[in-house]
Amino acid sequence: MKLFTGRAEPETLPANNESHEDELTVSVEEDTAYFAVVTASDLHIGTRPYQQDALYVTETACSDPGTTLKVFGVLCDGMGGMENGEKAGRLTVEQLAKDLDELDPHSDVPAFFESEVAKLDELVCEEVAGGMKNGTGTTLTAVLIIDKDLYWAAVGDSRIYILRSNEILQVTRDHNYMLLLENEVRNGRLLREEAEAHPDKDALISYIGSGNVRFININRAPFRLAHGDVVLQCSDGLTKSLSDDEIKEIIIDHYGDLAETARMLTLQAFDAGEGSKDNTSVILMQYFE
Amino acid sequence: MNLLRCENGHFYDGDQFAQCPHCGNQGRNDDLTVGLTQGTIGQMDQNLDQNTEALTPQYETNTLAAAVQQATGGSVDFGNDSATVGYYDQALGSEPVVGWLVCIEGNHLGSDYRLKSGRNFIGRASSMDVAITGDDTVSREKHAIVVYEPKSHIFMIQPGESKELSYVNDKVVLAAEKLETNDIITLGATKLMFFPCCGEQFNWEMLQRV
Numbered sequence: 001m002k003l004f005t006g007r008a009e010p011e012t013l014p015a016n017n018e019s020h021e022d023e024l025t026v027s028v029e030e031d032t033a034y035f036a037v038v039t040a041s042d043l044h045i046g047t048r049p050y051q052q053d054a055l056y057v058t059e060t061a062c063s064d065p066g067t068t069l070k071v072f073g074v075l076c077d078g079m080g081g082m083e084n085g086e087k088a089g090r091l092t093v094e095q096l097a098k099d100l101d102e103l104d105p106h107s108d109v110p111a112f113f114e115s116e117v118a119k120l121d122e123l124v125c126e127e128v129a130g131g132m133k134n135g136t137g138t139t140l141t142a143v144l145i146i147d148k149d150l151y152w153a154a155v156g157d158s159r160i161y162i163l164r165s166n167e168i169l170q171v172t173r174d175h176n177y178m179l180l181l182e183n184e185v186r187n188g189r190l191l192r193e194e195a196e197a198h199p200d201k202d203a204l205i206s207y208i209g210s211g212n213v214r215f216i217n218i219n220r221a222p223f224r225l226a227h228g229d230v231v232l233q234c235s236d237g238l239t240k241s242l243s244d245d246e247i248k249e250i251i252i253d254h255y256g257d258l259a260e261t262a263r264m265l266t267l268q269a270f271d272a273g274e275g276s277k278d279n280t281s282v283i284l285m286q287y288f289e
Numbered sequence: 290m291n292l293l294r295c296e297n298g299h300f301y302d303g304d305q306f307a308q309c310p311h312c313g314n315q316g317r318n319d320d321l322t323v324g325l326t327q328g329t330i331g332q333m334d335q336n337l338d339q340n341t342e343a344l345t346p347q348y349e350t351n352t353l354a355a356a357v358q359q360a361t362g363g364s365v366d367f368g369n370d371s372a373t374v375g376y377y378d379q380a381l382g383s384e385p386v387v388g389w390l391v392c393i394e395g396n397h398l399g400s401d402y403r404l405k406s407g408r409n410f411i412g413r414a415s416s417m418d419v420a421i422t423g424d425d426t427v428s429r430e431k432h433a434i435v436v437y438e439p440k441s442h443i444f445m446i447q448p449g450e451s452k453e454l455s456y457v458n459d460k461v462v463l464a465a466e467k468l469e470t471n472d473i474i475t476l477g478a479t480k481l482m483f484f485p486c487c488g489e490q491f492n493w494e495m496l497q498r499v
Contacts, residue, residue, distance in 0.1 A: 122415045125422060150360075164353045171357050211415050211422035223360035 035289035036062040037071040037145050040258035044266035046237060046277035052078035053235050053281035054089040056097040063147070068105040071145040072097075073283040076138040077158050077235040079207065088128045088138040088209050092120050096142060105146045110220050113142065113153035117208070117216055124209035137209025141172070141233040143285065149222030150231060155215070156207045159239055161247070162223075163230040168248040172217040174236075175206035202236075225287040230258075234265070237280030241269035251284075258284050387437045387487040388444060395479030396423055402481070409435045410449065411476060419481075426477025428453045433462065433476060435483075442488050444468040453477065 038060045045051045057073035074096045078085030099116060103109075120140070128136050139156025152160050157174040173179060181195035195201065206215040230251055238247070242265075250268060254261040266280045293303040388404040390411075402419040409418040412430045419435070421427045431449035438445065446457055447465040455462045456475040468474075474481045487493065 118416045125415060162353065162357065164356075167353045169353050169357060171361075212420055213415075219357075219360040221360045223356060 033289060034063050035069070035148060035287065036060070037069065038258050038286045038288065039071060039073065039284065040262040041073070041281070041283045042259075042262035042266045043281040044237070044270050044277075044279070046270060046279050048277075048279055050086060051279055052085040052089055053237070053279040054078065054086075054093045055233075055281050055283055056093050057283045057285075069145070069147050070103075070105050071285060072100045073141075073143045073233055073285060074100070075141045075158060075233045075235065075281055075283050076208075077156065077237075077279070077281070078138045079136065079204065084128050084136040085138065088124045088136055091124060091127060092138050092140055092208055095120060095123060096140070100142070100144060103144075109144060109146070109151040109222075110153075110218050113151070113218055114216070116142075117153065117155060117213055120208050121210065121213050125211045128209060137204075137207040139204070139235070140208050143231055143233055143283070145225070145231075145285065145287070146222075148225050148287070148289070150219075150225050150229075151222060152217065152219055152231075154217040155213055156204050157202070158233065158235045160217070161232040161234075161244070163232065163248060163251055164226060165228070166248075166252070168244050168251075170244065171219075173215075175204060175215045177201050177203045177205055180205065227287065227289045229287045231285040231287075233283040235279060235281045237278035238265060238269045238282060240278065241272040241280070246272075258286055385493045387439075387493075388483065388485040390419055390435070390474065390481040390483055392421075393473070393480050393482050395421070395477075397421060397479065404435055404437060404444075404486075406437050406439050406487075409437070411435065411481075412449070412451075421476065421479050424477055424479050426453075427479055428476075433474065435468065435474075436465070437487065439487075439492070439494065442492055444483065444485060446474060 039057045041055055041057045043051065043053055043055065055075040058071050061069055061071050063069045074093050076089035076092045078089030096116060103112060124137055139158040141154045141158045141160050142152065143160060144151045152171060154160055154172040155175065157176050159170055160172045161168055161170050178201040181190060181198055181201060184190035185192050185195050206213055247265065250264050251261055254264055262282050262284050265282050269280045270277050386403045387406050390402040390404065392398055392400045410431050411417060411419040411421065411433045413421055413424060413427045414429045415422055417430065428449065428451035432451050432453055433449045433455040434447050436445045436447065445465045446462055446468050448455060448462055457466060457472050468483050470483065470485055472483045474483060
């Protein structure tokens with residue numbers, strides 16, 4: 001198991017991607033249709049002197065008759081004081097990756113994610129924050145693919161997107177103060193301008209290490225993947241610099257080379273706009289059958 | 290390079306950072322990931338609990354959204370050409386509230402804890418129904434149990450499974466005892482005041498009958 005905390009090495013993709021893809025799609029007409037999940041990831045430190053994002057993703061995997069294909073990715077954006085934030089993110093990634101690795105693929109995945117979130121929350125609270133709610137913690141996104149089924153879980157403002165053909169869809173909500181403010185706007189208790197101007201609008205209201213996780217995003221029923229689907233996990237460093245459409249264009253422009261796509265996403269997030277840049281991390285998975 | 294020194298003595302490049310990057314949350318100027326302290330959430334948080342629409346992203350009707358919606362099991366409203374994907378932020382512990390415990394002493398002073406129907410385990414672990422996190426004088430698991438009995442609409446407190454004792458109005462709890470409004474439960478250094486929502490006057494079953 002490897003944990004990336006610096007700039008990641010390119011994922012182990014075959015040098016010649018075209019022939020690689022041919023290989024993956026060749027036996028569709030036979031009785032046993034093969035399928036595969038290609039994975040890639042990248043981290044960029046931005047202009048920060050420290051890297052609080054952490055991630056782990058399994059290697060590219062191809063289906064093997066008789067066994068269950070299991071691919072997963074975990075991405076965290078640590079928060080709080082510099083050392084603690086880094087520790088919270090790393091600890092969460094390490095523990096969840098270990099537990100996902102040991103998970104029986106036939107078990108109840110949504111229930112696993114729910115109990116895991118409670119367990120990680122407690123772990124970070126005790127190990128990093130010293131049992132206190134002091135703003136130290138981490139966001140979490142986790143994606144698990146079992147054969148052709150996708151499951152996800154997210155806490156905080158790191159996001160998960162699914163891209164299918166020309167559409168991109170954020171399947172998680174940002175658990176920040178803006179979520180509460182938007183509710184106030186909707187109910188006429190606050191003006192939109194007031195909400196947008198609120199200094200705390202980006203502050204998280206649900207995160208691992210809060211001692212009491214309020215909100216999680218989870219899918220109860222498996223999401224059935226279709227050929228070519230791309231699943232993106234990312235920290236807010238990406239989504240604060242690039243719009244959903246810009247992210248989509250980058251993925252489509254580099255279709256076929258997922259490792260390059262991951263690098264381009266973090267690089268363009270860094271290049272976009274002015275001023276200081278947050279840590280940016282992405283995990284990409286693409287499903288082929 | 291524009292070397293600056295912050296109030297806390299850190300040196301940093303003023304060309305790159307608007308404020309000291311070493312001082313964590315204090316800058317709060319741009320894109321640091323920070324948490325919101327519980328106290329500032331207040332009423333809005335409770336409003337959100339009661340309004341699941343806020344947790345409901347709005348999508349155009351299309352195949353991907355429909356597939357996601359199916360996976361998340363959301364309630365669906367196909368009015369006005371837009372699909373509403375319900376639910377999928379799940380507010381944990383969204384069972385109807387039957388009463389509250391409010392911390393009146395201890396490090397969660399001013400926090401409230403929701404009680405649900407049946408048994409509510411109180412302890413320090415975040416997996417507890419009433420999680421008094423961070424108070425080492427409270428047992429990790431099942432220090433005490435507050436029960437709401439929905440048939441007779443009464444609240445009771447009973448000892449948990451730990452060796453630590455609990456008290457109601459400074460009297461030790463050794464067996465199940467009835468709880469009354471404003472009773473004070475003491476667990477270690479934490480004091481919790483009890484407020485019922487449900488009882489003879491009002492309960493959720495009453496609404497279902499109408």
